[in-house]
Amino acid sequence: MIFQLYESSPGLLAVGVVLSLATVAVFTIRLWGEFVGNAILNTFNGGVLSTGRAAPGPKWQWPNGQFADKFLNGAARSEEWRKYGPVYRVWAGPKPEIVLTTPEDLKVFHTDSDKHTKPLDGNFGWFFDKVLGRCVGLLSLDEWKNMRRVVDPSFTHGASVKRISVTESDARAFVENLHTISNEGAEIAKTKGRFTVPAMAAFMKFPFIFTAEVVYGNMTEAEKEELWEIAEKRQALLPFFFKGSFYRTSYLKWFDRPAYNQLQEFLDSWAEFNTRMARSRREQGLPLPIVTYWDEYLQGNITLEQVTHTLDEMLFANLDVTTHVLTWAITLIADHENAKKELREEIEAHKDNLQEYIANVNTHLHRCYYESLRLRPIAVFSIGESAPSVKNFRGIHVKPNTMVLVDTYAINVRNPFWGPNSEEYDPNRFKNLKSTDLRYNLFVFGFGYRKCLGQYLAGHMVKAILVHLFSQYEAKIIDGRKGKADYDIDKTTWVPVADVTVELTKL
Numbered sequence: 001m002i003f004q005l006y007e008s009s010p011g012l013l014a015v016g017v018v019l020s021l022a023t024v025a026v027f028t029i030r031l032w033g034e035f036v037g038n039a040i041l042n043t044f045n046g047g048v049l050s051t052g053r054a055a056p057g058p059k060w061q062w063p064n065g066q067f068a069d070k071f072l073n074g075a076a077r078s079e080e081w082r083k084y085g086p087v088y089r090v091w092a093g094p095k096p097e098i099v100l101t102t103p104e105d106l107k108v109f110h111t112d113s114d115k116h117t118k119p120l121d122g123n124f125g126w127f128f129d130k131v132l133g134r135c136v137g138l139l140s141l142d143e144w145k146n147m148r149r150v151v152d153p154s155f156t157h158g159a160s161v162k163r164i165s166v167t168e169s170d171a172r173a174f175v176e177n178l179h180t181i182s183n184e185g186a187e188i189a190k191t192k193g194r195f196t197v198p199a200m201a202a203f204m205k206f207p208f209i210f211t212a213e214v215v216y217g218n219m220t221e222a223e224k225e226e227l228w229e230i231a232e233k234r235q236a237l238l239p240f241f242f243k244g245s246f247y248r249t250s251y252l253k254w255f256d257r258p259a260y261n262q263l264q265e266f267l268d269s270w271a272e273f274n275t276r277m278a279r280s281r282r283e284q285g286l287p288l289p290i291v292t293y294w295d296e297y298l299q300g301n302i303t304l305e306q307v308t309h310t311l312d313e314m315l316f317a318n319l320d321v322t323t324h325v326l327t328w329a330i331t332l333i334a335d336h337e338n339a340k341k342e343l344r345e346e347i348e349a350h351k352d353n354l355q356e357y358i359a360n361v362n363t364h365l366h367r368c369y370y371e372s373l374r375l376r377p378i379a380v381f382s383i384g385e386s387a388p389s390v391k392n393f394r395g396i397h398v399k400p401n402t403m404v405l406v407d408t409y410a411i412n413v414r415n416p417f418w419g420p421n422s423e424e425y426d427p428n429r430f431k432n433l434k435s436t437d438l439r440y441n442l443f444v445f446g447f448g449y450r451k452c453l454g455q456y457l458a459g460h461m462v463k464a465i466l467v468h469l470f471s472q473y474e475a476k477i478i479d480g481r482k483g484k485a486d487y488d489i490d491k492t493t494w495v496p497v498a499d500v501t502v503e504l505t506k507l
Helices: 002-008 012-045 074-084 103-115 126-132 141-154 155-163 163-178 186-194 197-216 220-243 258-283 291-300 304-334 337-349 354-359 364-375 408-414 457-470
Strands: 089-091 095-100 192-200 391-393 396-398 403-406 473-480 501-506
Touching: 074 089, 074 408, 095 103, 103 391, 103 403, 126 220, 126 304, 126 501, 141 291, 141 304, 155 163, 155 457, 163 197, 163 354, 163 457, 186 192, 192 197, 197 220, 197 291, 197 304, 197 457, 197 501, 220 258, 220 304, 258 291, 258 304, 291 304, 304 337, 304 364, 304 457, 304 473, 304 501, 337 364, 337 457, 354 457, 364 408, 364 457
Parallel strands: 095 403
Antiparallel strands: 089 095, 192 501, 391 396, 473 501
């Protein structure tokens, strides 16, 4: 029948032939490109010295290597790439990245962590660099020290402890009003005392607004709405981070003008918002972080990009991160009756000193929090850093200034340190462990010299929500399961957020 159609329409036959030849040509060019690309990169930009053994790993793939796959499909790739051994190489575009999977190699890598650097584009490329390239998390050496001098004071352990009363009261108010965002509607939920919420949507805004008010002080509803609208613009840019190809270069300006315009619109609105907020808070005489940051900028100590990119890191980049941490903590506690029962009993025992309890790290509450971080790391593959010296990983001599990543799942779960039940949720495994035991056996807030700026604030926020949620409600996961011990993952974020529905029943 197809041949009859072609016989009756010679033009259609010609189109078919052209399309077939074009398909073959594209496929051939891609195969040839990958073959040549692998040969060139392995020879001239392999990231390892010829004095050691060759680095195993997946072949470079046209045109982006494995840079997006390691984030968007991290768990699957971590399992697949185990066949290459404890140290292997992947590619971020044309750039080599060495992956470490054992505590022993991490220890070798971090012997000089105070001298480590990070590429300003995180090996994502130009588009990412324009949004986050000057954030404190990607600065290095003296620039990093200078920016940490500016931003650290509001996020130290001491500052977070001083803020604990606000953290606890805000978390209480948020949980008490959860019924207003339920699937069933506020009135029905309040009347029945039982309702359901989608975990990601329900618990996303609290850490976002809470962190924003640490920076900007108390915000009006209009300011919160404006900030959330900017956050939505920022979230819309996320897919471009992972597209690679032209999006890794400034040629994007001509290749995809709408995307470039979208980027510029966000950057302009974000700079304008922070300029206005800084001036407003200064006029009110409020000693807030945003005023400090702006004064440092006006004095020439830091740049405007360092301010806006760091605030982006705190708020927008960490929007998915804090949502991930909070939703997994809730999901795993809700699904494990013994842990939940012990937590509820502990909360009851500390009901008269909740603030001290939330700040305490020697509790079942804290162990539940850490166990969820262990089992469900924020990203399976870390954003890497590089050392200024040659590193010898099991005979693989890695060149100076080559990006090194951590497979966090290999460290947190497959690591023999965690025993035969490492894939199970068991908060009590932390009971007799010291911080020194965890140093290279647990990846939660980074290794070595550069720990996460917001680790104390995040910990208090998450634990405050857990305290009030599980003391006020019975929580069950009713949708989003995949088998007995796995769950659906939201596909719209760069971190594996739990895509589950939680049923809450008033106690």
